[in-house]
Amino acid sequence: MTAELTETTAAAATKARPLLEVSDVGVVLGNGWRASRVLDEVSLTVWPGEIVGLVGETGSGKTTLARTVVGLARPRGGRVLFDGTEISRLRGAARRRERRSGHIQLIFQDPLRSLDPDLTVGDIVGEGLKIRGLPAAEVDARVVDALAAVGLVPALRHRQPGQISGGQRQRVSIARALAAKPRLLLCDEPVSALDASNRNYILRLLAGLRDSLGLSIVIISHDLSSLAGIADRVVVLYRGRIVEDGPVEQVFTAPRHPYTALLMASAPRVEAPGGDPDGELSVHQLRRTTADPAPPASPGACVFAARCPFAVDACAVQPPLAPVSGAVVARPAASSLAASSPAADGPADGHWTVACHRQSAWQALARARTATARR
Numbered sequence: 317m318t319a320e321l322t323e324t325t326a327a328a329a330t331k332a333r334p335l336l337e338v339s340d341v342g343v344v345l346g347n348g349w350r351a352s353r354v355l356d357e358v359s360l361t362v363w364p365g366e367i368v369g370l371v372g373e374t375g376s377g378k379t380t381l382a383r384t385v386v387g388l389a390r391p392r393g394g395r396v397l398f399d400g401t402e403i404s405r406l407r408g409a410a411r412r413r414e415r416r417s418g419h420i421q422l423i424f425q426d427p428l429r430s431l432d433p434d435l436t437v438g439d440i441v442g443e444g445l446k447i448r449g450l451p452a453a454e455v456d457a458r459v460v461d462a463l464a465a466v467g468l469v470p471a472l473r474h475r476q477p478g479q480i481s482g483g484q485r486q487r488v489s490i491a492r493a494l495a496a497k498p499r500l501l502l503c504d505e506p507v508s509a510l511d512a513s514n515r516n517y518i519l520r521l522l523a524g525l526r527d528s529l530g531l532s533i534v535i536i537s538h539d540l541s542s543l544a545g546i547a548d549r550v551v552v553l554y555r556g557r558i559v560e561d562g563p564v565e566q567v568f569t570a571p572r573h574p575y576t577a578l579l580m581a582s583a584p585r586v587e588a589p590g591g592d593p594d595g596e597l598s599v600h601q602l603r604r605t606t607a608d609p610a611p612p613a614s615p616g617a618c619v620f621a622a623r624c625p626f627a628v629d630a631c632a633v634q635p636p637l638a639p640v641s642g643a644v645v646a647r648p649a650a651s652s653l654a655a656s657s658p659a660a661d662g663p664a665d666g667h668w669t670v671a672c673h674r675q676s677a678w679q680a681l682a683r684a685r686t687a688t689a690r691r
């Protein structure tokens with residue numbers, strides 16, 4: 317990896333303000349009667365050098381949030397700031413300039429579909445640089461450099477996507493993003509199509525890029541266990557709303573929103589360092605049954621109320637994200653990688669919020685429920 321690539325991105329890590337600030341963003345997709353509110357009052361902060369996991373079931377709005385950050389979806393209300401500049405209002409030439417800067421790179425879920433099968437790896441990685449008018453020799457050097465950064469040999473640049481493995485294709489996607497010298501990577505399900513060994517390789521690679529380049533990284537994932545080892549912070553989306561946002565160790569050890577707990581209970585196995593497997597709640601303790609009282613059904617009700625077994629009258633009103641009560645928030649230390657992150661000493665410490673009226677009450681109620689399926 318060249319010193320130049322390292323310097324450009326490491327500079328971002330030293331600044332004492334968030335790299336990305338999404339504030340109260342709403343997004344409506346579709347038109348007329350098919351229009352639907354896909355994001356509602358979403359706020360997300362990513363600090364220099366921080367790895368943030370964005371989780372939530374399918375359709376919760378994760379991809380839409382990433383697309384909003386890069387300007388592919390237009391927010392209706394709210395704003396997106398990148399390094400202090402409001403990018404959500406940029407139009408025309410200013411928007412094109414921002415895009416061409418390459419500072420924010422979106423890495424798509426399915427590399428086979430997102431990489432042009434007719435281009436060589438070299439063309440794919442260098443495409444954006446050519447569009448920006450860089451001389452051929454510089455494009456070539458940066459392509460080789462970016463491939464090396466993801467552990468691929470230079471000779472691979474003569475192959476086409478169909479001639480390399482799935483893991484290599486995902487590395488090519490990351491190399492393409494790195495060639496633009498980004499400061500923020502948004503990775504949409506970067507490992508969901510990969511087998512276990514490639515998954516671990518890509519996750520370690522992303523963590524290594526954060527450490528060596530000071531990159532900020534948002535990893536969108538269904539798979540909570542893949543985030544446990546590398547993310548500093550986890551943000552949980554449910555039907556377009558953030559329901560919990562906090563240090564990965566605390567959230568995965570003692571989730572404060574019943575939906576986060578349900579996600580964790582549904583996952584194959586999420587190992588939070590210091591976690592207590594015996595204390596974990598089961599899916600059956602967290603799912604509504606016909607025996608539970610009917611949840612409030614007003615239009616402004618908590619977004620999770622209809623599925624929540626602990627909903628009470630107060631849940632007829634959507635709770636705002638509020639600091640977790642009584643929590644002692646330690647510095648993120650989900651892994652040695654996370655603990656050594658530039659963000660771990662930064663202002664991201666101590667931030668743990670949850671949107672639940674019953675944040676202090678539902679755990680005891682859940683434990684009192686039977687841990688096995690009702691017959």
Ligand SMILES: Nc1ncnc2c1ncn2[C@@H]1O[C@H](COP(=O)(O)OP(=O)(O)OP(=O)(O)O)[C@@H](O)[C@H]1O
Binds near residue numbers: 354
């Ligand atoms: N162009 C569109 N028009 C209308 N609705 C859309 C459009 N694109 C997405 N949606 C809807 O927006 C919601 C959020 O979609 P999004 O892809 O952001 O969710 P996601 O959490 O990334 O899901 P997944 O994990 O399956 O990728 C979904 O209900 C989806 O059907």
